[in-house]
Amino acid sequence: MITRIIYNLWHLRAVTCSTTSHLIHTSHVILFWEPDPKGGYLRDKPKPKAIELIRDGLKELRSEIMLWKDEMKEHIEGDPIVAYRRGEIDIMWQFSQPAALSQWVTTSDSDHKEGYSTCELSLSKGGNGLFTGTVSTQVPKDGRIKRAGYCNMRSMRPRRSFKRDSYFDWRMYSHIVLRVRGDGRSYMLNISTMGYYDIMWNDIYSYVLFTRGGPYWQVSKIPFSKFFLSSKGRIQDKQNPIPLDKVTHVGISAGDKINGPFHLEIDYIGLEFDPTHTEEFAYEMYTMPKYIVGV
């Protein structure tokens, strides 16, 4: 975290050195705090009026109270999963109905006029989730964007009643399991652990999802210990195992710099506990000299 603060400070210097550089800066330049979890991306979105907010809020009151009632009921019943067995996959997302697709948000660089990639998440003919689109690394000629070419799908953040943010608690699991049918491309599997402080808003743990291609389904079982930390697309020098009780989003992104259409069919995303997997973190945690990795 401290490395990232220093990184931000370094940006401060870069900005103050030249008075005009903030006009052409592509990265974030406000330093000690970030005003917006979206990094300013939805800044231009018109805000609804206060009266509309009150009206919509009252409309949602009923469903929120129902949700709260269910939560209380679940709390009193207290029926947790007591045994996690090897080979049992607890499915978190099954992409078999249109309702399941509404839990996901797709984004691509063309959404913000930062590129020409497009994507969509739909239902395939066989009744599975189908993440398709086109990756294009063509950069728009606005002199601001340097790189382009990504498509992403991300799950909605879990929440409790009355719009309170929540987390997934996956501490009992050791693997994420996906049943997919891809097209031979490699995709990035992202698990966001959005923390409380602004500096942890962009913490994403990632690993590669390789696909075989062809007409056969594949089951990819990826241990959580393999996921590495990056923030705003930058792999972090100071790594740590993924905090599985703080998972907020799961995403799959296509951005392998290969121009052309992609096609990823997803049956489910699930979790599994495998007691034979003892690795805690796949990457070395050397003690480094001072000021090389963090402080």
Place this chain on the structure above:
Amino acid sequence: MVAYIQGVMPDPDMENMLINIFGRRGHPVRKYWRMMYWMPKFKNISPWPLPNPVPSTSLELAKLALERMSSVDLQSEVSVYQTSDIKDSIDDTWIVSAQSPIQRELLDAHPHDVSIYVEGAFRIWLRNASVSYFILRADARPKPNLPPQDLDDVGNLRIPFFEDSTENQALVRQPSVHEQEDGTIFAMCATGTSSRDSLLSWIRSLEINGNPVLAKVPVLFTSKSPLGAVIPIDKCDSAESTEHTNLKSGTEHKDD
């Protein structure tokens, strides 16, 4: 740091130069160390490794693609046929076909009056090159019609000591990997032209090479490619990607 985008890896000499110029805490040195830490870790993790760069000839690419796709069944054989060996073929091109003994058995056991389909073209990517492939498939086998069971129901517990445990157990053949939920896959191929004539030659080649049942089973050629319209991409590296021609004929024809 354009070096790694171009595929050029710095060596320890470069490290020495960077240390001499920027010092041990310099940003370029730390960038070099970062690269040397992470990049070799991820270089060879793909379960389906590919040469880098991939071959530029479409035949070699097709062979790689078929080997990769048929890796689900270790007994699969990838063979190359020539359409010129088939009588009356119009195209003169190659066919790379993949089939395993299990698929041959499945095809042999397929009822003669139920038609099977040639479907495609589908796309597979090998690094930055794409190959179009076709599959020969039948509709999925119907699932065994077992009475629904509630495994969580403890209302009717039985004592297994005094009764035959095999009683009331339906026997179901273990499905092979080729029996997917959306169809049974009998073979896969990629041809030099992706034309319908080359696909017909593929069926004839399969018939000669161990699938005599194809002379009797009706084979339907689908007229539409699931790939849809080809999207123009300005910067697409067309030299290295094998472009396919979408099948254009309008009607399905039955061929037996």
